[in-house]
Amino acid sequence: MLPRFSSRIRSSHLRTLSHPSFPSRRWMSVRPEEVDGVAPRKKVTIHHLQAMRRSGTPITMLTAYDYPTGRACESHGVDITLVGDSLAQVCLGYDSTTRLTLDEMLHHCRAVARASKAPFLVADMPFGTYHTGAEDTVRNAVRMVREGGVEGVKIEGGLEVADTVRRLTRMGIPVMAHVGLMPQRHTMLSGYRVQGKNAECALDVLRAAVALEDAGAFAVVVEAVPHRLGGYITRAMRRIPTIGIGAGKETDGQVLVWDDVMGTWCGDKAKFVRRFGDVKGEVARGVRSYIAAVRERSFPDTAETYGMPEIEWEAFLARAEAERGGSSS
Numbered sequence: 001m002l003p004r005f006s007s008r009i010r011s012s013h014l015r016t017l018s019h020p021s022f023p024s025r026r027w028m029s030v031r032p033e034e035v036d037g038v039a040p041r042k043k044v045t046i047h048h049l050q051a052m053r054r055s056g057t058p059i060t061m062l063t064a065y066d067y068p069t070g071r072a073c074e075s076h077g078v079d080i081t082l083v084g085d086s087l088a089q090v091c092l093g094y095d096s097t098t099r100l101t102l103d104e105m106l107h108h109c110r111a112v113a114r115a116s117k118a119p120f121l122v123a124d125m126p127f128g129t130y131h132t133g134a135e136d137t138v139r140n141a142v143r144m145v146r147e148g149g150v151e152g153v154k155i156e157g158g159l160e161v162a163d164t165v166r167r168l169t170r171m172g173i174p175v176m177a178h179v180g181l182m183p184q185r186h187t188m189l190s191g192y193r194v195q196g197k198n199a200e201c202a203l204d205v206l207r208a209a210v211a212l213e214d215a216g217a218f219a220v221v222v223e224a225v226p227h228r229l230g231g232y233i234t235r236a237m238r239r240i241p242t243i244g245i246g247a248g249k250e251t252d253g254q255v256l257v258w259d260d261v262m263g264t265w266c267g268d269k270a271k272f273v274r275r276f277g278d279v280k281g282e283v284a285r286g287v288r289s290y291i292a293a294v295r296e297r298s299f300p301d302t303a304e305t306y307g308m309p310e311i312e313w314e315a316f317l318a319r320a321e322a323e324r325g326g327s328s329s
């Protein structure tokens, strides 16, 4: 596959490919044919996600907050990349997602967007950016798309955000709904608590999901609810996929926070988290080995340094010494 940019880039790329003296130059192409050694794949669309639901193919969603994590989602087959507002806690060190500003979110969206082609790219609208009226909400959602480069936005809420979902959807901004445990409301909820544990609350979560599908949401995140409720809501949806986090195995897809998956998050671990990597262990090993090697002068070795022709060195020495009045070394 050829790079898709301007014809100038395309023709220089062709020259590079065909030039006999630069056979190894292919890695310099502006648009690599492969990302991290993996062939490019088909763009994930809303259509594709709804087809996955129909065919019973589990949808994978993972958060990303910067270029390298976005790139890993791109390369290794994630269906939906989410710039989650968990960014506030796991990347920026805030104590709550409610601290995150729209500008901070946009900064990270842009980095992830630069790495993201195939996955469907969604980002959370930060706390407070979709609560102060229709005009503000539209303006902020447009910034997420236009400046952040995301394809869809996620908003937390039940029946009370249905009109917002309808408005954004109608103007062409796909909305992912988020029901059950809504972390942006942790203060009101007195903590991060499982939702829908009694019949009344379970009905509230179900009604919210149904209303948000009716309002036009293209998917719904269901967070921290009993697994049977996660399954029930999934079957209650007419066409849109449910993406569960702590909602059991019967949702159409699963999502987790990058740092929980990789083992780099050092805060409390929710019951629904499974760690699939030990990046924290690798980081500790790498940092400690680097420090040890510098201290014992085993880094750098000769192969990691630059040489200079002997004759140039001799000339340099002679001139330097003369200039410095014959002082030592």
Ligand SMILES: Nc1nc(=O)c2c([nH]1)NC[C@@H]1CN(c3ccc(C(=O)N[C@@H](CCC(=O)O)C(=O)O)cc3)CN21
Binding pocket: 085, 086, 089, 090, 097, 181, 183, 192, 193, 194, 224, 257, 259, 260, 265, 268, 269, 270, 271, 272
């Ligand atoms: N690292 C990380 N992972 C997340 O999944 C996550 C964030 N950060 N930050 C934003 C929100 C906050 N989330 C959380 C945080 C804690 C629990 C938690 O510990 N829940 C209790 C439930 C207690 C109960 O109601 O019985 C648990 O023990 O799982 C759940 C979701 C989900 N999101």
Ligand SMILES: CC(C)C(=O)C(=O)O
Binding pocket: 063, 082, 083, 084, 085, 086, 087, 124, 221, 245, 255, 256, 257
């Ligand atoms: C965990 C997911 C669903 C999320 O909302 C976030 O990362 O903020």
